[in-house]
Amino acid sequence: MNDAPGALSGIRVADFSTHAAGPFAGLMMAEMGAQVIKIESSARLDITRRPHPMYGKPAPSFEQVNANKMSACLNLKEPRAIELALELARVSDVVLQSFRPGVFDRLGFGYEALRKAKPDIILVSLSSNGQSGPEHNYAGYAPLFAALGGLSHLTGYPDGPPVELRHGMDHTGGMLLAFTAVAALCAKRRTELGQHVDVSVRDMGSSFIGQALLEYAMNGRDTKRQGNRDDSAAPQGVYRCLGDDEWVSISVGSQGEWQGFVEAMGRPAWAEGDKFGDAFRRWKHHDELDGLIEEWTTKITPKDVTVKLQQHRVPAFPSLSPEQLMSDPHLEAREAFPTITHPEKGKLRAVVPPWRFSETPARIDRWTPDLGEHNMDVFHGILGLPRTEVESLENAKVIW
Amino acid sequence: MASEKQPSPPPTALGGLTVLEISSMVSAPFCGKLLASLGAEVIKIEPPKTGDPSRRRGPFPGDIPHPERSGLFLYLNTGKKSITLDLDDHQGQEILWELTDKVDVLVHDLSPSGASRWGIGHDRLAAARPDLIAAAITPYGSTGPYSEYVANDINIFHAGGEGNLLPNGLALDVFPDRAPITAGSMMGSYQGGLSAAVGIAGAIYAKWGGAPGQFIDCSTQEAELTIGYMPLQRLESEGVAENRFTRFFRVGGVMPASDGHVEVLTLEPRQWENLGVFLGGPDWAAPERFQDPATHGAEINRNMREWTADKTKEWLYHEGQAAGVPFAPFYTPGEVFESPHQRERGFFVSLDHPEAGTYDYAGPPFRMSETPPVLERAPLLGEHNLEVLRSLGYTGEEIVALARSGVI
Known part of the structure; x- marks a missing residue:
């Protein structure tokens, strides 16, 4: 195994963000080798440290989203804690935060205060609606900003309601946040300037529907949700297969793919006639075509459909459940679920970083720290406070 | 000079960096678009005559198909240059190889065999272009049993786990018997491009600090797994297998x-x-x-x-x-x-395009106070052939001959 330093090795990130989106950005940076310190507090436990309103116990997301990080406590209601936060900023390259816009400033370490502490600091702020504009102060969670951004409108059955998008949206926002943080680090290498980055995850949702926004700009028309269909392929869909709730996705874009598809099905008579002979007719008779395809797929497993179609270079793949993903031979061959030892739960598998660097390997190798596990490392080891002072600040509920 | 009175534009995060992009549809183009928004010079290679398939997809103004007026292409290729190159042709591959020596970053969406066929396989690049950052953005990654599988957006979304868990809540109450669904707007492909851009930015940062060039294998399936890790983690740490029937908000x-x-x-x-x-x-x-x-x-x-x-x-x-x-x-x-909020924040940016006309485009979804992102129109097919080939030292006569023989 390549144990060379990661791409962001040497970078220190003070991560004040909570919930899912901001912490995910910290995780991406930590996977690339940055030292990421999660600043949290018993006075305001992160949602992932509390019983989750949906799952009823501390959310399992915490096992991964704060992996590779250090945990240090600061009760930001205490003036001394604010001073320590500024001290920490002074020795950090990047500060991540996802408070409601304005809160960070009110706490006394907005961008101006941070810049005073460290002139080239990079502050990356994430919020639902951005740091400005009439709705900047509105509350937002993933399903809300996916709805506001327009992405959810395009998701769902054409004759049904829109579909809410959840953690994936948070983490996509975190991915964007990580992109901007690394971009700002690149800029600093070149210009020696720090800066304030303002990421609106609602804007991110909108940036994922750019072509639909142009459709409106060009033709004054709202793109509709299409279920599993798409303008550029017919047939395209998720088809029922042999087994309980087993499905395969198939997408036939070109005439060559259609011929491969017919071949893979064993040249049924219905597929060889004129009715489905070109892309336009297949698009026009899509419903009928879907029924005929499903007569074939329901007799075999998603895996068999996939193998047969891929042999003919037709895009197809099973719709994989969590269990199927975690036992998939391809992902196993790529070591997509590395095992990390957890102090209480033993060995648990995590999800691999999404990039395989040949020279600056990314890795996930430590589970989420306990709350305040690194108080001494951070306040004594990094900031240089005497051990006794760290202890008395813990007792005074400042480091808390 | 008129320019004396104009303040010079603010610096960009990746100004001066050059990127070569071989891509189609959404994932790799979105990645290149993000890099272009940071000021990188992104040169996109398209097949002669037809160009990127997204040029045929639309939407089109007035519903009149035209390769220079497709909304998907216009949006995903803002700020790039376009050259046409027949990469099945030996001379086309030669020009590609020369270009890999002139750029800092190569982004492509080719499978391992596809990349090798065009002469830019990982081993050859690693040996001859040690300074290059080369990223392959592929559906299932560049190694493993599925590395040569073909995929469109729908396949990737269902290969990454999220598809199997959608829809839930009201949509599922209404249609409990229907197939699991794909997120709209080719979201999985957008996510793959964004995730790859993070890795590429990391590699650029490392290189500017003295690290060597390198190869980055970006699997969109794994980007989906990372982004959608939560049900996997629930299964692993609690033994709870989520499905679309159990995964809904009990209230709200x-x-x-x-x-x-x-x-x-x-x-x-x-x-x-x-x-x-x-x-x-x-x-x-x-x-x-x-x-x-x-x-x-x-x-x-x-x-x-x-x-x-x-x-x-x-x-x-x-x-x-x-x-x-x-x-x-x-x-x-x-x-x-029409959102007053996003309008007031200046999210939409008007861009003029010589063939498509003037429209408001969705702008970059982030602000940077010192190195603001930039947004410029998408290129015409092959618009920069002359400029790019000249920079490689080709003469006017050679360029005409290349065009005549269909290489460009």
Whole structure:
């Protein structure tokens, strides 16, 4: 195994963000080798440290989203804690935060205060609606900003309601946040300037529907949700297969793919006639075509459909459940679920970083720290406070 | 000179960096677009005559198909240069190889065999171009049994786990027997491009600090797994296998409005209390009921859906937020386009394109105070052939000959 330093090795990130989106950005940076310190507090436990309103116990997301990080406590209601936060900023390259816009400033370490502490600091702020504009102060969670951004409108059955998008949206926002943080680090290498980055995850949702926004700009028309269909392929869909709730996705874009598809099905008579002979007719008779395809797929497993179609270079793949993903031979061959030892739960598998660097390997190798596990490392080891002072600040509920 | 009076434009994060992009449709183009928005010079290679397939996909102004007027291409290729090159042709491959020596970053979406066929396989690049950062953005990654599988957006979304878990909530209540669904707007492909851009930015940062060039294997399936890790983690740490029938908000979620739908989500106790007050304090919405969503959720939602159904999206959104309840409308693209909030923030940017005309485009979804992102129009097919080939030292006569023989 390549144990060379990661791409962001040497970078220190003070991560004040909570919930899912901001912490995910910290995780991406930590996977690339940055030292990421999660600043949290018993006075305001992160949602992932509390019983989750949906799952009823501390959310399992915490096992991964704060992996590779250090945990240090600061009760930001205490003036001394604010001073320590500024001290920490002074020795950090990047500060991540996802408070409601304005809160960070009110706490006394907005961008101006941070810049005073460290002139080239990079502050990356994430919020639902951005740091400005009439709705900047509105509350937002993933399903809300996916709805506001327009992405959810395009998701769902054409004759049904829109579909809410959840953690994936948070983490996509975190991915964007990580992109901007690394971009700002690149800029600093070149210009020696720090800066304030303002990421609106609602804007991110909108940036994922750019072509639909142009459709409106060009033709004054709202793109509709299409279920599993798409303008550029017919047939395209998720088809029922042999087994309980087993499905395969198939997408036939070109005439060559259609011929491969017919071949893979064993040249049924219905597929060889004129009715489905070109892309336009297949698009026009899509419903009928879907029924005929499903007569074939329901007799075999998603895996068999996939193998047969891929042999003919037709895009197809099973719709994989969590269990199927975690036992998939391809992902196993790529070591997509590395095992990390957890102090209480033993060995648990995590999800691999999404990039395989040949020279600056990314890795996930430590589970989420306990709350305040690194108080001494951070306040004594990094900031240089005497051990006794760290202890008395813990007792005074400042480091808390 | 007129320029003396104009302030010089602010620096960009990746100004001076050159990127070569071999790509089609969404993932790799979105990655290149993000790099271009940071000021990188991105040269996109397209097949002669037809160009990127996204040029045929639309939407088109007035529904008249035209390769220079496809909304998908125009949006995903902002700020890039375009050259045409027949990469099945030996001379085309030669020019590609020369270009890999002139750029800092190569981004492509080719499988291992596809890359080797065009002479830019990983081993050859690693040996001859040690300074180059080369990223392959592929559906299943550049190694493993599926590395040569072909895929469109729908396949990737269902290969990454999220597809199998959608829809849930109201859409599933309405159609419990239908197939799991794909997120709209080719979202999985966008996510793959974004994730790859993070890795590439990391490699650039490392290189500017003295690290060597390198190869980055970016699997969109794994980007989906990372982004959607939560059900995997639940399975691994708790043994709970989520599926689309169990994965819904017991309280809140999608609610009907008189003119569409809204989302409401209360995760904090104070938000439940606010919601009860907002609803007028009915018994069915008493705070203690929210504490036991498994028992009372269905009844709360049934009543709440009745209550929201005769109110407008905008009323529920603004009045709900004012009352401390997280509501949001499901906006159509047109409503996003007209959104006063995003308009005031300057999210939309007007771009003029010589063939497509002038439209407001969605802008970069982030602000940078010192190195602001840039947005410029997409290129015409082969618009920069002359400029790029000249920079490689080809003479005018050679360039004409290359065009005549169909290489460019």
